């Protein structure tokens with residue numbers, strides 16, 4: 001749920017498709033699009049997404065759910081019928097997953113994306129706003145990351161996102177399709193999956209702390225990331241949907257807060273926020289393990305381009321976002337415990 005501290009861009013009365021709408025980011029976007037009075041179709045195969053992510057707004061008659069795969073062209077065409085715009089969030093995330101199963105990541109993230117683009121051209125959909133990733137910066141040493149300066153991609157996942165940006169540009173050149181690419185930096189917030197073997201670092205740390213287990217930090221904890229709350233990502237998507245200046249279209253943008261937090265600092269922030277709910281968490285210290293292949297050491301975005309061309313400003317800062325997210329996991333864990341108790 002948004003707090004009204006900073007305003008979300010408004011966009012209402014449209015018909016859109018959200019691929020991957022049952023996932024973490026997709027469901028946050030669906031929630032806000034419905035709240036603002038849009039008609040939303042979700043195309044998702046539930047490979048990593050969950051029906052329960054859509055349940056809070058499942059009763060909304062403007063929401064249509066199609067269970068299908070973006071690798072299936074017919075499913076893309078069916079889902080896109082009548083849509084003015086596509087928000088493309090469906091992908092297999094996680095660098096380690098792509099290191100273990102590169103061909104599947106390529107099939108979904110690249111071939112699936114090309115299906116989405118091709119279907120959009122065929123049906124005359126006006127615009128595709130798609131999820132790219134900070135991983136496209138690869139081994140480029142510069143900090144903060146600025147959009148034109150990318151290095152060598154360091155994982156199959158990163159290569160899929162580089163390929164997606166190339167296909168988006170190519171579809172504009174060949175077929176005149178307008179796209180906007182959003183390079184998300186480590187996103188966190190409500191409904192981010194904590195149960196998957198490939199869970200992102202914040203849900204991993206939180207779920208271990210809630211079970212009074214020691215979170216595992218890969219490396220010495222000095223690696224840093226530009227952690228950004230999911231509401232900022234929703235904001236960037238809405239702005240990318242509304243922007244009209246030709247120079248702002250067919251570009252890729254960093255979406256982040258523009259700050260940098262080390263894993264050690266993140267751990268402390270989460271432990272502090274959770275201690276307010278459960279004092280036993282205060283004494284837990286992390287375990288350190290080896291570095292993971294494919295990981296980059298530091299990541300921090302320049303958000304100047306998004307500011308200038310999209311009018312983007314983060315709507316929620318890191319500390320506030322962490323408090324909201326921890327509150328959500330605590331409430332979620334106690335709901336789960338209550339329903340497990342009722343089932344006994």
Ligand SMILES: NC(=O)c1ccc[n+]([C@@H]2O[C@H](COP(=O)([O-])OP(=O)(O)OC[C@H]3O[C@@H](n4cnc5c(N)ncnc54)[C@H](O)[C@@H]3O)[C@@H](O)[C@H]2O)c1
Pocket residue numbers: 019020021022023024025026043044045046047048049050068069070071088089090091092093094108112131132133134183184185186187188193200
């Ligand atoms: N979470 C982050 O920090 C982050 C950072 C950078 C980029 N991204 C990108 O943002 C997008 C959304 O990520 P997320 O964190 O919400 O992940 P997620 O796994 O929660 O959501 C992805 C959704 O796509 C669906 N999906 C996967 N394969 C599909 C297929 N073949 N057909 C149809 N649906 C399919 C999944 O079921 C899921 O609902 C992805 O493109 C991801 O690469 C995420």
